[in-house]
Amino acid sequence: MGSFQIRTDLALEARENIEENEGEIHGVRYEEKYDEKKDVKVTRVVIDTKNGAKAMGKPMGTYVTMEAPGMLEPDEDYHREISVCLAEQLKELIPHMDAEQSILVVGLGNRDVTADALGPHVVDNLFITRHVVKEYGKAAYNASKMNLISSMEPGVMAKTGMETAEIIKGVVMQTAPDVLIVIDALAARSIRRLNRTIQITDTGIQPGSGVGNHRNALTKESLGIPVIAIGVPTVVDAATIVGDALERLAKECGDSGSNVRLGEYPKTFTELGNMYVTSKDIDAVIKRLGYTLSEGINIALEMS
Amino acid sequence: MGSFQIRTDLALEARENIEENEGEIHGVRYEEKYDEKKDVKVTRVVIDTKNGAKAMGKPMGTYVTMEAPGMLEPDEDYHREISVCLAEQLKELIPHMDAEQSILVVGLGNRDVTADALGPHVVDNLFITRHVVKEYGKAAYNASKMNLISSMEPGVMAKTGMETAEIIKGVVMQTAPDVLIVIDALAARSIRRLNRTIQITDTGIQPGSGVGNHRNALTKESLGIPVIAIGVPTVVDAATIVGDALERLAKECGDSGSNVRLGEYPKTFTELGNMYVTSKDIDAVIKRLGYTLSEGINIALEMS
C-alpha cells in the first residue's frame, strides 16, 4: 500500500520489512545471539545469492548488527564492553588479522552537521601508527608486531567540490593500504534503532547510503581492497517517518474502505525529501559514540 | 480533531492555526506589508489584551515576522538587504535608540548541535565595543555617539548545570545593560517556514520555546530591562510534523466515517517527543543566517 520508499541503511531493517510483507527470503541467512551479561544482541545477516541481494536491495555479503539498549549510558564500564564486542566482530570480518597490515580508516561525513559527524569524531580518537613505524620502526612502540594505521577525513562534496570516492581512491592508490575501514552515520527506518545500533559489513559503502546520501560506492570492486563499513544510525529520513505513520493509519482506514490515497500527499513527501529526524541530545550521542567506536577499532587493530 | 499539540514558536503560525479553526481573534491585531523589490514580506502581530494572549498561547506584545523566500541564497547583495530590513525592524522595537545605551546581546543555544547553534554563530560576528569605549572612550572609534555593545554565550544546562536564565540574570545584575537582545533558534509548525523567516519580538523568551525548550523566561518582568528576542525557525518538532500529516489524512477518512482515532498513536508521539526534523544543509544555513542576523544587529546598533 505504501506509495513511498522506506529508507534504511540497516540490513536488519530491510530484512524485517520484507519478512513483514513477503515472508522468508531465499538467499539470505539469519542468525542472532544475545549476550545477557553485556545486554548486547548480535545478529548476522548473510546475503548469499544475487536473488537475495535483489530482494534485500543490498549487495551480497555479511552484515553484523550489534544492538545495545544501554549504549547511550554515560557509564564508562558499559561503553568499554561495547567496544570490546565491536573489536571481536571486526576481527572476524577483517581478513588476515593475524598478519601485520596497513589499514586506512576513513571518517565519512560532515563535521559541521552534528548528526553526520560520527566519522570525523571517530577518527579524532584513533591510535595512529603508520608515520611512527615508517620512521622509527616497531621498536618505537616496544612491539614485535604492529599494524600501520592511518586515517583521514575527506569532508563532503558540497565543501570540496570532489566526490569523497575520488579523494579516497586517490589516497588508496598512493599509499596502498591492505584494508579500508570506513565509518559513517546511517539512516534507519525506526527511531527505536537510533544511536544504539552498530552495523558492521564487509560490503563497504553503497550509493545513496548514509546521512549524506553518498553518491559513489566504496567497495572492494571499486577500490581493489576489502572495505569494512562501520555505521550507527543517527537519523530517520523525514519522509520515511511520516510515510510509516501514514501507512499504519491507512491500514486502519483501509479496513473500512480504501479511502486513503497516499498519492495525494506527493507535495508533502517532496518537501520532506531534504530533511531528517534526529534526537535533541545528538551532540552527546555523537561524542559518546565517537569514543565507543574508536576504542573498538583501536582494540581490534592492536597486536599483542 | 487533533489529539496532539502543534508546537510553534512563531506567533504568525499560532494565529494561522486559530484562524483556520476558530476565525478572527479578539485582542490580536494583524497587518502585513510586502516589499516587492526586496521580496520580503513583513507582518506585524500585536497582542493587545489578556484574552488575545490566552487564545494565542503567547504573552501580550509585538511580534514582527520577516519572510524572505530568497533568504537562503548565497547572494551577498540579497543577504545585505535582509540585514538592512532587520535593522529597521530592530530600531522600531528597541526603545530609546537615539540615545547611547549599553546593550548586551546573548546567543542562546547549543553550539554543538548545528540546528540549535544560531545564537552562538550570531554573537561570533557582532561588533563589540563596550570594553574599548570603557577603556579608551568613544574617541577610539572616532565617534561622537557610541552604544556600548557586549555579548555572551551562556551555553546549555546539560553542560553547565545552570539555567541560562540564572547565568544571564547574574550578568545583567552585574553589568547593568539598558537592553537585552536574545538570539535563538526556533521550532516552526511548517517546514515551509524554516530558515527563511525571522521573528523579532519585544516579549523576550518564554518557557518551552526554542529548539532547546528553554525552561525559564527571559522577559522584562524577570530581568527588569527590555528583552528583544530575534529568532529563526530551523526545526520542526517531530511529533508536530507527523501529527500534522495525520490530521490532514484523518480529515480525509473522517469524511467517510471517523475511523481514525489518533489517540491510538500515543506511543509514537511519546517516542517522537525528544526529536526534531531539520534540513540536511543545516550547516550552510546556520553559517549564512549567522552573518545575516549579526550584520542586521551591527547596522541597527551603530550610531552615525
Place this chain on the structure above:
Amino acid sequence: MGSFQIRTDLALEARENIEENEGEIHGVRYEEKYDEKKDVKVTRVVIDTKNGAKAMGKPMGTYVTMEAPGMLEPDEDYHREISVCLAEQLKELIPHMDAEQSILVVGLGNRDVTADALGPHVVDNLFITRHVVKEYGKAAYNASKMNLISSMEPGVMAKTGMETAEIIKGVVMQTAPDVLIVIDALAARSIRRLNRTIQITDTGIQPGSGVGNHRNALTKESLGIPVIAIGVPTVVDAATIVGDALERLAKECGDSGSNVRLGEYPKTFTELGNMYVTSKDIDAVIKRLGYTLSEGINIALEMS
C-alpha cells in the same frame, strides 16, 4: 643586572628567582616530596607574611606544584596516576570536602587560541551534577552524598566586551556556590616547566596572570567564597625568553667589562611585549591536559 621583568605565574619559579639572587626569603615556607613510583615531585610553597608576599610578588597563601616529566606521555595509566595525585592535592586545599557543597568550576581562557584553551577543554570533560540533583535529587545517581557541580566558560573580554571577573561575579551572586575552582593556562619563566607542571593554589587568580593577562582578581576577597586556581604553564612570555638568554650572555661579557647595556634593546622588548613562545604540538598537549585535569577534578569532587 636584568633590566627587564621576568614574567612567571609559578610561585615555584618566583621563589627560585629570588633565591638565586638574594638567598632565603623570610615569611616563605618551602617543602618538597618526591613520589618515586609515580615519578611526581610535589612542592609546597606557603607565603605566611606580608613581607614574604611582597618579596615574592604573590599574595599570602598556599601554592602546591606538581612536576611530572612524563606528564606528556600518551600512556593512559600514567595520566590516571597524575589525576589521582591532583585529586589528593585538591582535597587538601578545598575546604569542607567532607560536606556536600555546591562547586562552580570556571574554565578561563580563549578557546580559539590553542595555548590559552586549557580552561575550556577541562570544563568540556567535567561531570556536571547540579541540574540533575536539583531536579531529581541524589537518588538519580544512586548516591547518599553528592556535590552539586556546575561549570562555565566566560570567554575573553576581546569577544564579550566584559571582564571575565564581572561575568563570574554575576553568576556567583546568582547561583551562590560554596567554592569556585578556576582553571587557567599560565606563563612560566623556563621552557623546561611547560606542559608538565600543575600549580594549585588557594589564592585564586591575580591581575596580570595567565596567558591572557587577566585584568581583575578572582579571589576570596573579591568574590566572598574560596577560590582554588589550577594552572599549567603552556607558554613562556617572549620578552622573558629573550631577556633570560641575554642576561646569561651579559654575565659572560660582564666578566670582561660591562659592555652590555640591555637598556639598548628596549625596542626589541616592546615589540615582543604582545608575543609568547609555545610548543609546536600544543594541540595534543592541551587535549591531554584537558583530560588529566578534568579527571583529577572529577575524582576529587566525587563522594563515595
Place this chain on the structure above:
Amino acid sequence: MGSFQIRTDLALEARENIEENEGEIHGVRYEEKYDEKKDVKVTRVVIDTKNGAKAMGKPMGTYVTMEAPGMLEPDEDYHREISVCLAEQLKELIPHMDAEQSILVVGLGNRDVTADALGPHVVDNLFITRHVVKEYGKAAYNASKMNLISSMEPGVMAKTGMETAEIIKGVVMQTAPDVLIVIDALAARSIRRLNRTIQITDTGIQPGSGVGNHRNALTKESLGIPVIAIGVPTVVDAATIVGDALERLAKECGDSGSNVRLGEYPKTFTELGNMYVTSKDIDAVIKRLGYTLSEGINIALEMS
C-alpha cells in the same frame, strides 16, 4: 658569527640576510613597487640561476611579497583592497588564466593549532564550483566561462599517519586539476613581518618550510602541474628570535674582544627547537587573514 641557522620562509628576508652580510647576489633580480593609495608595497624577487638558488637557499622561480602594515585593521574596505591586490598578483603568476581551468586549492596546516590554521580557514571560505559545473553545467551559474574550483584540507601527519604530499599527490592523480594552489602559514625571521606580509610564489612548497615544517615538496616537479603557494608568516621560530638578539648583542661584545661564544648555548637552542613565537591575538589574525586570502583567491578565479 652566528652559530645558528636563521629560519625564514620569506624569500624577501633570505635576500636581506645575504645582502647584509655579502652584498648583491648574482642570479637574483629584485624590484619593488609601492602603491601609496592602498599603502601596499609589492616586491618581486626572481631567482634566475642555480647559483642564485644556492645562495638564497630557495629554488629558482618568482617570489612576490605584499607588505601592508594596515593589513590587520578590521576595516572592511581596506581588507577588500588587499584581496584585490592579491588577486592581481595571482592572475600574473597562475598560467593560462584566460582559459577555463580545473583548480584545486589546498589548505595546509593544523586546524587545531591556531598559528598553523591559516590554510584551513582560507579553504573554509572559498567559492567551490567543480561539483556544480560537473553536474549542471556552467548554466547553473548563468556563466559562459567558469573555472572548476575544488578544495581540500589534508590535515597533518601526526593525525593522519600520512605525509600531506602523499594525500595531495593521490588526489591530484585522481582528479587531474590543471593548477594547484597551496595555502600555508609561514615562519619569518622578524616579528615585524608577521601577519602583514603575503608571499606568493610559483615554486610551490619546499621541505622544511611552513609552521609545520613540511617534510616533502609540493612542486611542479613532484606533482606534474604548476603549484602556486600563498603564505603569510604567523610565527617566528623561537631559536631564531633568541639567536637574532644574541647576535646583535655579540656584535656589541665583539667590539670589545670576542668574549661571546654562542657555541656555549647549544642546550638552549636545542630546547627551543620545537617552539615558536606568535602573537596573543593570533585567533583574530587567522580569522581576518582567512577572509582576506579567500576573497583574493575567489576574485582571481572568477571569470567575468
